[in-house]
Amino acid sequence: MAQYQAAALDASFAALSDPTRRGVLVRLGRGDASITDLATRFEMTLTGMKKHVGVLEDAGLVTTEKVGRVRTCKLGPRRLDTELAWLERYRQLWDERFDALDGLVQDLKRKEQHS
Numbered sequence: 001m002a003q004y005q006a007a008a009l010d011a012s013f014a015a016l017s018d019p020t021r022r023g024v025l026v027r028l029g030r031g032d033a034s035i036t037d038l039a040t041r042f043e044m045t046l047t048g049m050k051k052h053v054g055v056l057e058d059a060g061l062v063t064t065e066k067v068g069r070v071r072t073c074k075l076g077p078r079r080l081d082t083e084l085a086w087l088e089r090y091r092q093l094w095d096e097r098f099d100a101l102d103g104l105v106q107d108l109k110r111k112e113q114h115s
Contacts, residue, residue: 005082012083015059021052025061032074
């Protein structure tokens with residue numbers, strides 16, 4: 001199970017690492033769109049947009065359906081709960097470290113004032 005989660009995290013973060021793919025997700029959050037519409041919106045070729053959509057689809061973030069010659073994209077059923085939990089663990093860790101650093105800086109300031 002841990003190996004599957006790691007692969008899912010890798011796919012999600014790889015998909016989200018590109019600004020065009022994040023833009024596609026934002027656009028699909030407003031409603032379904034064809035690959036042609038997305039390519040036009042992002043000023044790229046159909047082939048380029050198909051590659052971006054494929055990465056999003058592999059990560060489970062987008063689904064596509066072909067009706068005739070039109071391939072329509074929509075947000076996928078997969079939520080980012082696992083990714084959010086992973087990020088939250090590290091956010092808490094960094095918060096603790098920054099709090100400890102802040103305490104150390106305050107101690108050094110107090111010692112400096114008393115010197």
